[in-house]
Amino acid sequence: MKYQAIAALAPVALLLSACTTVEPAYKDIGTRMGPCVDGGPDSVAEQFYDLRLKEPTQGLPTAQQLAKYRPYLSDKLYNTLLKANSESRSDADLSQGDLFSSLAAGPTSASVADSSTIPNTDARNIPLRVTLSRDGSKPVEWQDEVLMVREGTCWTVDDVRYNGPNPHLQGGSLSQRLLR
Template identity: 55%
Template sequence: MKNKSLVLFPVMLALSACSAVDPAYHDVGSRSAPCVQGGPDSVAQQFYDLRLQQGNQGKPDAVTLARYRPYLSTALYQSLAEDGHGTQKLARLPAMDIFSGDSLGPTSVTVRSASRIPNTGAKNIPLRVAMSRRQAGDRPDVAWQAEALMIREGTCWVLDDVRYLGAAPPATTGTLRQTLETR
């Protein structure tokens, strides 16, 4: 009886090694910058909430951009702060809130929930973002949408691009990355 269990033990050990458990999130690279905890919708909402709290509408200066670093992908951050020429690049951008696509920016932002991530190994998720701005006096409020492209860097979800959707004129169209590339 002891001989049979000694023979079966290595076989059972070999079989157990064949059944590996996949982690819920695969590491999709590294990230050396600070990170904000949460899923893609949570991180996007935290980013826009930070923008609204600070009253930062328009182009971020170097200090503001440093505050945004935990929320931005490495590629987007580097594009905004490119080799110390970030100030010159931002100065050439159109006079608008680059993270919403509207000329004045929002006073309210709601990121639509990514309640279910269909593929746990997903590396990017586009999220609809409802934006609005209260107008002074009798003028009606303005509402529009954007799409925040959230990507995973390491185990962090970060903002990589913003697609401008239906912003009120004279807002821009296209994406934040396209706007940065043309300047």
């Protein structure tokens, strides 16, 4: 009798399990207009900083430099940088210094924090600490924060928060500085 009841319930349980689905926190993770770099948020951020260290820029990146940065930048940040580049601004802050870090001279090394400790796999944005340093007669080390966002299946840099002790740019972050 006991086995007959279990046998009778098995198809019902199978039918109910087929009806139960697990929905991600975000059904639509957005789209991506530009090219993409493979990897998770920390890997993409590390690749971005590797490129920045290899080819540092002062002030707003030129169109050629932006083309190299494009796979790493969010659509929003890329378009904001393009717009700022095309406007004739007499803003001295945007024409000199490293826009992607707190220190005007920019870093000579960068280490991005590992994002594997972040438990939410459905996250659309993840802030990552970046330890930056500048070699020289007086070595300097500081931390900034890079905001990574997911666009489609890609992770991209959406903003840089200036967390250094004396940031050379006012406004707190790259996007806030560009919108002034």
